[in-house]
Amino acid sequence: MREFTVAPNPKAANLTEALDGIDHTGAPVTLPVVVEKPLTLFLNGQEIVTMMTIADYPDYLALGYLLNQNMLTLDDEITGIDYDDDLGVVVVRTARETDFEDKLKKKTQTSGCAQGTVFGDVMEKFEEIKLDEEAILKTSWIYALSRKINQQPSLYLEAGAIHGCVLCEGDVPLIYMEDVGRHNAIDKIAGYMWQHNIAPRGKIFYTTGRLTSEMVIKTVQMQIPIVVSRSGFTAWGVDLARQAGLTLIGRAKGKRFICLAGAERLVYDADPEQVPVEAAKHQRKAAR
Amino acid sequence: MREFTVAPNPKAANLTEALDGIDHTGAPVTLPVVVEKPLTLFLNGQEIVTMMTIADYPDYLALGYLLNQNMLTLDDEITGIDYDDDLGVVVVRTARETDFEDKLKKKTQTSGCAQGTVFGDVMEKFEEIKLDEEAILKTSWIYALSRKINQQPSLYLEAGAIHGCVLCEGDVPLIYMEDVGRHNAIDKIAGYMWQHNIAPRGKIFYTTGRLTSEMVIKTVQMQIPIVVSRSGFTAWGVDLARQAGLTLIGRAKGKRFICLAGAERLVYDADPEQVPVEAAKHQRKAAR
Numbered sequence: 001m002r003e004f005t006v007a008p009n010p011k012a013a014n015l016t017e018a019l020d021g022i023d024h025t026g027a028p029v030t031l032p033v034v035v036e037k038p039l040t041l042f043l044n045g046q047e048i049v050t051m052m053t054i055a056d057y058p059d060y061l062a063l064g065y066l067l068n069q070n071m072l073t074l075d076d077e078i079t080g081i082d083y084d085d086d087l088g089v090v091v092v093r094t095a096r097e098t099d100f101e102d103k104l105k106k107k108t109q110t111s112g113c114a115q116g117t118v119f120g121d122v123m124e125k126f127e128e129i130k131l132d133e134e135a136i137l138k139t140s141w142i143y144a145l146s147r148k149i150n151q152q153p154s155l156y157l158e159a160g161a162i163h164g165c166v167l168c169e170g171d172v173p174l175i176y177m178e179d180v181g182r183h184n185a186i187d188k189i190a191g192y193m194w195q196h197n198i199a200p201r202g203k204i205f206y207t208t209g210r211l212t213s214e215m216v217i218k219t220v221q222m223q224i225p226i227v228v229s230r231s232g233f234t235a236w237g238v239d240l241a242r243q244a245g246l247t248l249i250g251r252a253k254g255k256r257f258i259c260l261a262g263a264e265r266l267v268y269d270a271d272p273e274q275v276p277v278e279a280a281k282h283q284r285k286a287a288r
Numbered sequence: 289m290r291e292f293t294v295a296p297n298p299k300a301a302n303l304t305e306a307l308d309g310i311d312h313t314g315a316p317v318t319l320p321v322v323v324e325k326p327l328t329l330f331l332n333g334q335e336i337v338t339m340m341t342i343a344d345y346p347d348y349l350a351l352g353y354l355l356n357q358n359m360l361t362l363d364d365e366i367t368g369i370d371y372d373d374d375l376g377v378v379v380v381r382t383a384r385e386t387d388f389e390d391k392l393k394k395k396t397q398t399s400g401c402a403q404g405t406v407f408g409d410v411m412e413k414f415e416e417i418k419l420d421e422e423a424i425l426k427t428s429w430i431y432a433l434s435r436k437i438n439q440q441p442s443l444y445l446e447a448g449a450i451h452g453c454v455l456c457e458g459d460v461p462l463i464y465m466e467d468v469g470r471h472n473a474i475d476k477i478a479g480y481m482w483q484h485n486i487a488p489r490g491k492i493f494y495t496t497g498r499l500t501s502e503m504v505i506k507t508v509q510m511q512i513p514i515v516v517s518r519s520g521f522t523a524w525g526v527d528l529a530r531q532a533g534l535t536l537i538g539r540a541k542g543k544r545f546i547c548l549a550g551a552e553r554l555v556y557d558a559d560p561e562q563v564p565v566e567a568a569k570h571q572r573k574a575a576r
Contacts, residue, residue: 017523021548161520232449235305260309
């Protein structure tokens, strides 16, 4: 796959809206602001959830959500995905009959954004997943990925108030998704991987958001062995990463990063002092 | 009320955990990491939601969540709040009988964090709320509040990966709550206001998090006329603020800010060029 096979399209007309305001000097300003919309997901006639999203990839979002919630399996045959922009509805149809009435009653809201929910049986599956033990992470890749992703045109650079998630391999960013909720962004990647049959082996998951329990669970669910974040982490996120054998890197910003789990995959091949200082506009999150 | 009547307690033993990791130079490091825990909320025997929280104020969180979801009204008599730390359960009991079986079936997950849910009837009430039209916001207050809140010891400065919300009056920060989910932080403030009978009149709500639709809805629900954020905003958040007559300030960082709604409350009484540059450790969010 080539670099940025999927990249943000910050100039797309429906993703931002020009709004008028007043700045700190009292001067009028007009600026692009990200549009969030409700999207209601149905699986075979059953209403599952309503999400707030930028709605750029409702199909991947729907698929990825269902996969990451164990409502679809990798073997499921999808017979159709219908999206109605006006109604804000996406319907996923499968050959198999599905019924999650009971499942939907029991969910845990997590500390993340948007779809902050994890079902009990997701945790059961979590414990069975074996991540690729041969995967490595060169420190030069961390620096190269951060630089390339920072400099890629994005809704973040255009309008802010948005999270980014990127599926990478080595030092190559492949699929860059953004959304108001970071869980939407990772779910869109999961949906893309499923639809395009992309194996998790050797992949790296990069995110601008914090590594809370749910982001770690989703990364493991997607069988990606390495996660890198510009932001911080919670104790439970780290604990889950250690249980799963996931390599967890946080606060990856400029020359700095901290590895709190799976350090055996790290290969120190770069001199941190040679890493250029990030421009102010790329410093989307504090180093903390 | 005095400044920082409630302030973070970053050294509290149960809020962080010391974890070992490796940094960008390959050196071992030990650092404090925020602990997130599941907390299941019951209202009179009915399970309402499970939230991920730092669990420092389970009682205020429980009350504020129920208030902001219209499951309690300001007139309700609370007969008890029981918290069991081991079980991770908080139970709110009221004199009035409550039944939200139907309500719980229909919720919208928003682009926020943690409790990213808004019920349809919250939107109905939203349209009826009248915010204090006489409230003002001096630009000197924005600068003073940012500086005081930045410099107050916090879990953020200690461990990162956390949001802060502060109830303020004039240039005085009063109630400073932190949580892994910014919705928990605002709900804890709502719970505190209810229990201590603090009127929203003349108050300012300050948050480190983005102003998405849900944060705007909650601020209006709490009848606070002004919201100030270090972070950005979404188009729907701005739209709702304009509908409600809420003053919305985003990207308030250093000397800069942008006002996108309710600018008639702004009083420009400070020279932005006299505002000191923020130290790097306080720059928790990008200016965007």
